[in-house]
Amino acid sequence: MTYRGMTVEEIKINGDKGTPISAYVARPSGPGPFPGVVLVHHLPAWSEWYCEQTRKFAHHGYIAICANLYERNGQGNPDDVGAKVRAEGGVPDAQVIGDTEAAVKWMRAQPGLNGKVGLFGSCSGGRHAFLYACNKKDVDACVELWGGRVVMGKEELNAKTPVSPIELTKDLSCPLLGIFGNEDRAPSPEQVNQHEAELKKHGKAHEFYRYDGAGHGIFYYHRPLYRVEQALDGWNKVFAFLGKHLAK
């Protein structure tokens, strides 16, 4: 079922350590009950693409929220904000978890929610979505799209990213959907192998789809990375997975 009618707004939520951050919210018309999706954006920041995907979820009958994880790094063109974040060595994982927790709490307080909440993130957002689902127990499903640096070497760890997410696999608290391109280098097919092996080792429910003829950013229709066939199939996988795990 699709919902062409929706309301969209920008709100403030209290993020990590109570810091107010902006969030983009889309809500399908009607009383619901609707499942919820919390979108975790990528390094290109709180971008137009993420706002579009927030609305896409509403179109498909989900209350959706995407918090601005880079609010503290300044306002401006998302490209410039993303560049500033990169120049500052990224944002701390703990802060992203705190901000995402605030978005999940906001979602769980919404009238019309069916009680189920999923996560959706791509690139660094895919990594952060997985990381969140390993650290918290308040989401019911997690969609990780081509998350880079889920597998991190010791030399990559620092104060902002102190733990390689794969090390937390044993704590994953919900089913995981992973979508990857076999021509990607971040994550590489070998890293996706490790990621999946760790999930199997700990008996974690997961579905991994790995596409030939595709690399990173399969869904980014505005980039040369876009792969139409894989993207269409991948979106079908996303909605089937969320439909299964977020239904009441």
Add this chain to the structure above:
Amino acid sequence: MCTSIVEIVAAEGMAKREDEWFPLTHAVVAYDHARHAVLADVITLDFINQELPPGARAGVELTLETAKALHAALAKAIAEAEVEEAERAEGIAQARRAAKVVKLAAA
């Protein structure tokens, strides 16, 4: 960022955005997904001031081949600049020595 190929250095100088120049604090070199170039992965160079809002940024996205050519050009220009700097330093030292000789002669 999905790749971990990022190098950040302190920078002293100025960069231009539109018709405004701003002082730099950092230069960032990365190899990551292009945001604007119609390419997959690119070398990005960002010249920024971390004390200013995010718009204080001069950024480019380059193919690897362009980045290599730029790297070679930079290395050549820097090598030549160092020769000039050395010659200038030597010239100043010579002038100082000559001035000292004149001063001694006058004494």
